[in-house]
Amino acid sequence: MKYALFLGCKSSGHLPAYELSARAVLGHLGVTLIDLEFDCCGYPARDVSRDAFVVAAARNLALAERAGLDLLTLSSCCFGTLRHAIRFLGEDAALRARVAQALAAQGLAWSGKSAVEHLLQVLARDVGFDVIAAAVRAPSAGLRVAAQYGCHALRPSDVTGLDNPMAPTVFETLLSLTGATPVDWPRRLDCCGDPLHQANAALSERMTRAKIADALESGAEAICSACAHCHLRFDAVQVDSSDPPIRTLLYTQLLGLAMGLPAKSLGL
């Protein structure tokens, strides 16, 4: 199992614990991570130019392709964006030609050989539930956790292909393996609000707070995210807030703790 690690801007700039814990956990589970000179997935550029977003995404895909690797993404937004780029490239020949030209100027080419995988997919499918279960040495004693997939991990399902978009289970299963108890929370598939924090701060905050309140009401002690954007968003609205707080965890941290890895190696 060998992947090019696509960290994403949020993880590299604001959440070093994600990189740290992902490397620690995946390393122990036998996943080799290769570092390539990746740039932004293209997500923010989609606001101003579809071409620019696809070019940015395709550059990353082409880098992985040159190295003969598939990509492993830590954030759902990067995952969705890169997969969308593949879809657009596949269905639009004129776009493909424009992108090919832009990539050629950098000595790169895209042919679609490299796949884009989400952390949850790699853990569930490549590593496997059995191997993870066997690696767990210090299961957390029934910590009640709300699983936060991140919209772009699930939808649109014809692009992401991660799980059933209406009733996904893969994250909850992975949580159970660590000894935690996944809670059923009505807003679990809702948006965390992060994409709107610049465009409409008030709306964005309402969306995030509604999710946190819902997780607490459903009996969760922590929200566990499989996306840097969601994780940081939950943290951000809880700064200087008088609302009841909820603990935030990354899945790689929870799994790492259950595997008996030192908290420091997980950025905790």
Added chain:
Amino acid sequence: MSPAILLSAFYASLVLCALGLAWRASAWFRLRIGPDARDITWSQRVAAVFRGAASALFGSRILRLLAALLLDVLLLRRLFAREKLRWTGHLLVVVGFMLLLLMHALAPLVSAKLFPGYQPTLDPYFFLRDLFGAMILAGLALLLSGRRADFPQRRGLIDWAFVTLLVAVVVTGFLFAGYKIASPRAFYRMTEQFIGSTDPVKLEPLRAVWASEFGVAFGDLKQPIDPDLMEQGRKMQRDACASCHSKPASAFVSYPVARALAPVERSLDAGRADVWLLYLHVFACFLGLASLPFTRFFHVVAAPVSLLVDAAAQDRAFSSAGRVAQRALALDACVHCGICDSRCSVAPVARYLNNAYLLPSYKLGATGALARGRLPRDEADPAAEGAFLCTDCGRCTSSCPVGLDLADLWQAGRGDLAAAGFPAPAQWVQARSALAWAESLEADSAQHPLVDADAAFAPLSAERRTFSRCVQCQTCTNVCPVVAHSIDAEHGVDLTPQKVMNLLRLGLRDLTLGSRMVWDCASCYQCQENCPQGIRVADIMLELRALSVHRLGAVRGQREPS
């Protein structure tokens, strides 16, 4: 040559330099960058910086600070990690310049005190002076040639003035040294001083030796030279000259210059080149000194200060006043080396959009220009695009050789742009209603019929097939979290997703472009996932968003909201 003139010129340059330094440094406390800078007085900033710097200098961090000063500022370890060639260039210039300054320019204060037998014309100093000068020239060549950039450099007069002056100092130095080696006038001045004679007949043996082995261009020497005369001359040379004059061949630049100047040496002597060449060299140095604060050379002051303040900023107690000063300081400490640009996460986007303002070093320039009120109107939109497409990945900050806190600068810059009327697209689009935008677009739309040039840009919304299947069932609206959370009238959704689809279906795309919904879409894809007709609602929303930046941006200035 009058020492009085030189001395007064030197002091004048020194005063200019000091005044310039004070003026430039005062900008760190005057310039307001960031919305939070408005309420902070200059005295608060001065106090914050001095408190911070003092705590950094006298606290336990001093060792780490010194290490950073040596490794980051002097040895530029981050540049070394990425670009060996330019790192070599920079090191050559710095080391060459420092050694030349200490050994040669400040000789009476440094070399003469440290090395009792110091003479500029004695080896190894004779050789070293040329070596250091050559290091500077070679280093500059490496620095200027080694840079690869996607966008043209905006090097102003200020950048070139620095390079030109440095080159002028070294080149006039070599010319003067070369001239002096070959000069009979200089020869006779020395014989007068050390032998007490300028009589060509008496000095004939010495002249023979200096002409053949020291490169002096006597025009009146009898050829061929008698070997006995040479032997006699060598003895005179050993007795009178050797103690303070080596053979000039070791000055590996000046000596070839001397040989090249030999044919015109007599005219140079007659034209008093000993005076004007020296003046040229010395005044180039003085000009460099006086202009130091106003050229890029100022980074040698600003970069270490910035590092010091940066160390202070690690302290929790470091106030927001200090941070404001730190931003202005960053503008001076940056030399646009471009390492951040090569690490920028959105560099591929910058290249595709052909907008350099996405790249950190250019963005820093725009941030400074805006704060100084010098950002041209037509640069403001590209600058805003650059500011708001930044992903805050932090790679510029972590790669900056002088450790500038660029992330904070970008945050402040976005605030300034918004205050100057150039906010993020969501803000300026949503400042008007969808109908008002549609009115503004009316004239423009004649040139923009549906399904045409936009097809490449927005293929889904330009293609009727995309949404003709819509049955207006409202599922998209019902599952939309933005609609569900829009509870206040002022910031609520105007057109729900299904209304947007309906307008598109009717061929009224212009009516949707200014809709709040387009920019309030969270791109969560609930609509698209749940659409029973398989319409790519969210993809279309994002497409309309990009289209609105271009279409509405084009008519944005024409009719401002009253």
